[in-house]
Amino acid sequence: MQRMRRRDMLALASGVGGAGLGLGAIPLLAQTPAATKPLDRNGGPYVPTPWPVVDRMIRTGTIGAQDLVMDLGCGDGRLVIAAAKRHGARGYGVDIDAELVRLANDTAAREGVGHLVRFEERNIFDTEVREATVLTLYLLPWMMMKLRPRFLSDLRPGTRIVAHDYHFEDWRAASEFTFDVPEKVAITGISTTTVYLFLVPARVEGRWAVEAPGAPAFDRGELVLRKTLNDFEGMLALGGRTPRRLDATSLKGLDLRFALPVEGPGGRAGRAIVRARVEGDRMEGTVESTLAATTRFSASRLN
Numbered sequence: 001m002q003r004m005r006r007r008d009m010l011a012l013a014s015g016v017g018g019a020g021l022g023l024g025a026i027p028l029l030a031q032t033p034a035a036t037k038p039l040d041r042n043g044g045p046y047v048p049t050p051w052p053v054v055d056r057m058i059r060t061g062t063i064g065a066q067d068l069v070m071d072l073g074c075g076d077g078r079l080v081i082a083a084a085k086r087h088g089a090r091g092y093g094v095d096i097d098a099e100l101v102r103l104a105n106d107t108a109a110r111e112g113v114g115h116l117v118r119f120e121e122r123n124i125f126d127t128e129v130r131e132a133t134v135l136t137l138y139l140l141p142w143m144m145m146k147l148r149p150r151f152l153s154d155l156r157p158g159t160r161i162v163a164h165d166y167h168f169e170d171w172r173a174a175s176e177f178t179f180d181v182p183e184k185v186a187i188t189g190i191s192t193t194t195v196y197l198f199l200v201p202a203r204v205e206g207r208w209a210v211e212a213p214g215a216p217a218f219d220r221g222e223l224v225l226r227k228t229l230n231d232f233e234g235m236l237a238l239g240g241r242t243p244r245r246l247d248a249t250s251l252k253g254l255d256l257r258f259a260l261p262v263e264g265p266g267g268r269a270g271r272a273i274v275r276a277r278v279e280g281d282r283m284e285g286t287v288e289s290t291l292a293a294t295t296r297f298s299a300s301r302l303n
Ligand SMILES: C[S@@+](CC[C@H](N)C(=O)[O-])C[C@H]1O[C@@H](n2cnc3c(N)ncnc32)[C@H](O)[C@@H]1O
Pocket: 040, 041, 042, 043, 044, 045, 046, 047, 048, 049, 071, 072, 073, 074, 075, 076, 077, 078, 079, 094, 095, 096, 097, 100, 122, 123, 124, 125, 137, 138, 139, 164
């Protein structure tokens, strides 16, 4: 599978190998100005995402009318247009290729979603992404990694990134789905396709004042968290006691979870699991403990 993925990657980058991504195989490309004036398609050549993959990507992104879907390197705009047509989502796409941008805007108008979506000739590197709630990407691996720091710093926590075939290396996907798409053989030489979902994580790093009234040994405390790429690590000091290291930490978008050993009345040892949703400078959730019934958990950012 890894070897196939690698071959697929090289085919996309170079347009050679097996059935390969021969650029001549893409009729649209022949009509673009690329033939006369080379475009710096450093994010990858124009290869439209096949429709079964478009369907899967839209489902994976759980796209709805409240979303703003952005496709960086949008090609003919199919992902953004389909999201608008099917779910009433607003959309924005950029591509370095003016002909594709014109085609995308014309198609959007023809499909009756011109009021919802817009396409512009623009380099991905000059594109502001902050407003997106969903990003759709079909870009080469090096471009994915080049963009990763910007996505992590600029996108709002909880933003969904749905990626076709290429991922962000050690940034763990929230989900991935691999399936066979026969149309891909003509493009990449193989039919294997993967759709990844990444969730931009909440900004949890810092000090938090914890309140969990009613949870034995878990009343007032201070939580200190440090973000890692995929999760976080930290300590929780409860009621002035020695800080305890958190374990079983997990952060999926806005949803955080951790566990730690706790001490109940009379020195009884127990374990607590906290599950909370991080909304800006507040966390709200529950503490489940081996010492008592589940109670409410909340925390406010101190710095
Ligand atoms: C593999 S195609 C994907 C098209 C579309 N997103 C889809 O999934 O059907 C990649 C697209 O990115 C565009 N592209 C490559 N590098 C770019 C850059 N630096 N800025 C803007 N567009 C770029 C190419 O012109 C091409 O249309």
